[in-house]
Amino acid sequence: xxxxxxxxxxxxxxxxxxxxxxxxxxxxxxxxxxxxxxxxxxxxxxxxxxxxxxxxxxxxxxxxxxxxxxxxxxxxxxxxxxxxxxxxxxxxxxxxxxxxxxxxxxxxxxxxxxxxxxxxxxxxxxxxxxxxxxxxxxxxxxxxxxxxxxxxxxxxxxxxxxxxxxxxxxxxxxxxxxxxxxxxxxxxxxxxxxxxxxxx
Amino acid sequence: xxxxxxxxxxxxxxxxxxxxxxxxxxxxxxxxxxxxxxxxxxxxxxxxxxxxxxxxxxxxxxxxxxxxxxxxxxxxxxxxxxxxxxxxxxxxxxxxxxxxxxxxxxxxxxxxxxxxxxxxxxxxxxxxxxxxxxxxxxxxxxxxxxxxxxxxxxxxxxxxxxxxxxxxxxxxxxxxxxxxxxxxxxxxxxxxxxxxxxxxxxxxxxxxxxxxxxxxxxxxxxxxxxxxxxxxxxxxxxxxxxxxxxxxxxxxxxxxxxxxxxxxxxxxxxxxxxxxxxxxxxxxxxxxxxxxxxxxxxxxxxxxxxxxxxxxxxxxxxxxxxxxxxxxxxxxxxxxxxxxxxxxxxxxxxxxxxxxxxxxxxxxxxxxxxxxxxxxx
Ligand SMILES: [Zn+2]
Numbered sequence: 001x002x003x004x005x006x007x008x009x010x011x012x013x014x015x016x017x018x019x020x021x022x023x024x025x026x027x028x029x030x031x032x033x034x035x036x037x038x039x040x041x042x043x044x045x046x047x048x049x050x051x052x053x054x055x056x057x058x059x060x061x062x063x064x065x066x067x068x069x070x071x072x073x074x075x076x077x078x079x080x081x082x083x084x085x086x087x088x089x090x091x092x093x094x095x096x097x098x099x100x101x102x103x104x105x106x107x108x109x110x111x112x113x114x115x116x117x118x119x120x121x122x123x124x125x126x127x128x129x130x131x132x133x134x135x136x137x138x139x140x141x142x143x144x145x146x147x148x149x150x151x152x153x154x155x156x157x158x159x160x161x162x163x164x165x166x167x168x169x170x171x172x173x174x175x176x177x178x179x180x181x182x183x184x185x186x187x188x189x190x191x192x193x194x195x196x197x198x199x200x
Numbered sequence: 201x202x203x204x205x206x207x208x209x210x211x212x213x214x215x216x217x218x219x220x221x222x223x224x225x226x227x228x229x230x231x232x233x234x235x236x237x238x239x240x241x242x243x244x245x246x247x248x249x250x251x252x253x254x255x256x257x258x259x260x261x262x263x264x265x266x267x268x269x270x271x272x273x274x275x276x277x278x279x280x281x282x283x284x285x286x287x288x289x290x291x292x293x294x295x296x297x298x299x300x301x302x303x304x305x306x307x308x309x310x311x312x313x314x315x316x317x318x319x320x321x322x323x324x325x326x327x328x329x330x331x332x333x334x335x336x337x338x339x340x341x342x343x344x345x346x347x348x349x350x351x352x353x354x355x356x357x358x359x360x361x362x363x364x365x366x367x368x369x370x371x372x373x374x375x376x377x378x379x380x381x382x383x384x385x386x387x388x389x390x391x392x393x394x395x396x397x398x399x400x401x402x403x404x405x406x407x408x409x410x411x412x413x414x415x416x417x418x419x420x421x422x423x424x425x426x427x428x429x430x431x432x433x434x435x436x437x438x439x440x441x442x443x444x445x446x447x448x449x450x451x452x453x454x455x456x457x458x459x460x461x462x463x464x465x466x467x468x469x470x471x472x473x474x475x476x477x478x479x480x481x482x483x484x485x486x487x488x489x490x491x492x493x494x495x496x497x498x499x500x501x502x503x504x505x506x507x508x509x510x511x512x513x514x515x516x517x518x519x520x521x522x523x524x525x526x527x528x529x530x531x532x533x534x535x536x537x538x539x540x541x542x543x544x545x546x547x548x549x550x551x552x553x554x555x556x557x558x559x560x561x562x563x564x565x566x567x568x569x570x571x572x573x574x575x576x577x
Contacts, residue, residue, distance in 0.1 A: 112361075112375060112378070112379075113361070114361045114362075114364035114365045114368065114372075114375070114379075115360060115361055115364050119372060119375055120374070120375055147357075148353070148354050148357035148358060148361075148382065149357070149361070151354075151382065152358070152361075152378050152379060152382050155378045155381060155382065156374070156375065156378045159374070159377075159378065160374075
């Protein structure tokens with residue numbers, strides 16, 4: 001059931017396709033935009049178009065950049081023989097903010113996750129192996145997310161990079177977060193009582 | 201630990217009720233619908249953030265109210281006081297806070313005030329499918345060891361991911377290998393912990409059952425790993441982790457073709473079999489209803505002893521309607537036992553009336569009258 005005009009509906013649909021934006025929030029944003037002056041909305045639209053037009057992957061480390069290679073990859077002040085492997089460009093910014101790391105990066109754009117259709121070929125794993133194979137790298141630091149997928153990806157990369165004889169290390173992480181296990185045996189009991197069978 | 205006071209607001213039929221409790225055995229009586237079980241339920245929510253009954257939080261809110269609040273005052277074994285507040289609002293969700301450290305999460309709450317629950321649903325522990333006994337063991341171990349919680353999480357994730365890869369067919373061999381490694385790792389930890397648990401649990405259970413003396417052969421929780429069909433030195437008294445790992449790897453190798461065909465993992469602790477036995481036979485096949493009820497109580501006491509030892513905190517026992525369907529001999533037996541053990545673990549018992557209890561004066565008795573009865577019941 002659509003109660004809005006086609007233009008409003010289109011905008012709501014486009015906005016609600018963004019992560020963390022539900023239909024309700026999208027509606028709120030659309031009505032907010034409609035109340036704004038033209039220039040303001042034009043400014044937002046221009047920024048979005050420019051974003052897509054000028055930002056691309058760095059051909060060396062695959063982070064987001066406007067100039068290729070990126071400023072980190074071309075900086076004369078970085079230690080070029082150390083690579084830090086991360087899942088997302090946002091991880092690069094997070095590590096950069098600490099100011100502790102002076103090496104280069106390699107962004108995988110995810111972790112091995114068959115349930116989401118992500119295998120080794122969907123990630124920037126081959127280019128990483130290529131970088132190490134080409135020489136000049138002495139240490140690879142794994143800084144993937146503390147999830148099971150992150151752990152398994154680290155394990156996969158360790159196996160893949162071992163033949164090159166470089167030093168392989170990982171950053172220390174705390175206890176993984178985001179566990180959502182159900183422990184209530186009562187819940188299981190009630191499921192069984194309701195006659196539903198348990199999946200193995 | 202001792203629950204000293206419980207404040208209930210708009211929880212089930214309790215509009216605004218405060219209960220004060222003493223250490224020892226607390227008997228809550230009253231007709232159906234006056235909110236006996238709700239008191240036990242509320243304490244369980246303070247322990248693990250949810251009810252032991254299959255209900256949603258919305259169903260726990262009093263009719264016409266928008267949310268409930270449970271404030272539980274407990275005293276540590278060494279005397280320190282702690283207050284746990286659980287607030288639920290239909291619009292805003294659940295908020296947990298403690299006097300020790302302000303707001304907290306359900307994850308952090310678990311283990312703070314350990315509880316052991318016995319309801320009529322627990323008969324499933326004997327007659328239900330193996331998954332029920334696996335999750336019984338998992339719940340105890342997860343409360344006691346956060347590393348076990350982590351292993352369960354790794355195992356569940358790796359199992360799903362690996363099954364997905366198997367379903368995708370050939371061409372993912374090196375990926376399948378790393379998921380297999382992860383699954384073996386997590387499985388080893390789970391099996392080792394379960395193994396150690398069962399050995400210790402059976403020792404305590406044996407002593408407890410002997411004291412209860414209900415004319416059954418030795419009660420044990422038997423742990424079998426039928427999927428571990430190659431047995432090179434794995435099933436010894438002290439489980440050798442390296443042997444287990446090697447065996448699992450060999451099995452994974454050998455079964456790979458079958459697994460690809462069936463598109464599911466054919467080995468791992470998700471296939472463990474746990475059975476409560478009397479002598480060598482499943483308990484439910486040889487025990488009467490009364491004996492099963494006493495055996496359940498013995499199992500719950502064993503759980504309490506295990507948790508007490510592992511966490512070094514005395515758990516609280518919540519026994520919902522335990523005297524139902526028992527003959528007078530068994531009621532007397534259970535009653536004495538509850539009173540004796542409640543010196544160690546504060547025990548809450550609900551019952552329709554105190555009439556059948558010979559030693560009712562030894563309980564702290566909280567009779568709930570008709571006045572508290574809600575229209576909702
Ligand atoms: Zn770069």
